[in-house]
Amino acid sequence: MFNFIKAVKEILEERGKTTADLFNDKVVSENTFYKYNQRTPSLTTLIKIVNYLEVSIDYLYELKDVNDFKPYSARQTNFYDRLMLLIKSAKISCRQFSKDLHYSRDNILRWKKGTEPSVQCLLEIVNYFNCTFDDLLEHE
Numbered sequence: 001m002f003n004f005i006k007a008v009k010e011i012l013e014e015r016g017k018t019t020a021d022l023f024n025d026k027v028v029s030e031n032t033f034y035k036y037n038q039r040t041p042s043l044t045t046l047i048k049i050v051n052y053l054e055v056s057i058d059y060l061y062e063l064k065d066v067n068d069f070k071p072y073s074a075r076q077t078n079f080y081d082r083l084m085l086l087i088k089s090a091k092i093s094c095r096q097f098s099k100d101l102h103y104s105r106d107n108i109l110r111w112k113k114g115t116e117p118s119v120q121c122l123l124e125i126v127n128y129f130n131c132t133f134d135d136l137l138e139h140e
Contacts, residue, residue, distance in 0.1 A: 004036045006062055011053050027052045042112040047072045047137075057133040061123070064132065073138040080111045082136050086129050099130060 012018060023030045027048050041049065048058050051071050058064040087097050094108055101124055111117060126133060
């Protein structure tokens with residue numbers, strides 16, 4: 001199972017930094033960071049962390065061996081459109097996608113209205129389509 005805190009600490013060490021730097025630079029609070037032992041960060045917080053570390057999300061989550069970092073946009077306004085392109089290219093319906101991943105139709109509608117997906121949903125979608133986070137997320 002992926003250990004988010006361990007992965008972040010390893011990259012911080014590679015960069016010659018510590019978790020104290022992460023906290024002092026106000027990327028995330030210490031209290032919040034250690035809650036990621038039990039849960040995943042929000043997409044907004046994840047983007048803050050990877051932009052600070054200058055790593056792609058795929059690299060952080062060990063989905064790619066190469067770090068092809070490009071800063072992520074703080075606001076992800078085109079997620080729904082990118083998801084629809086993946087669904088269309090897979091030649092499946094939204095209904096089939098929702099059924100396969102056990103998502104309610106409400107999830108899709110919220111994403112269409114601009115709500116950001118959870119990181120857990122993104123991981124599921126990346127695995128479902130065998131794609132990368134970069135296929136779903138915007139860069140600056």
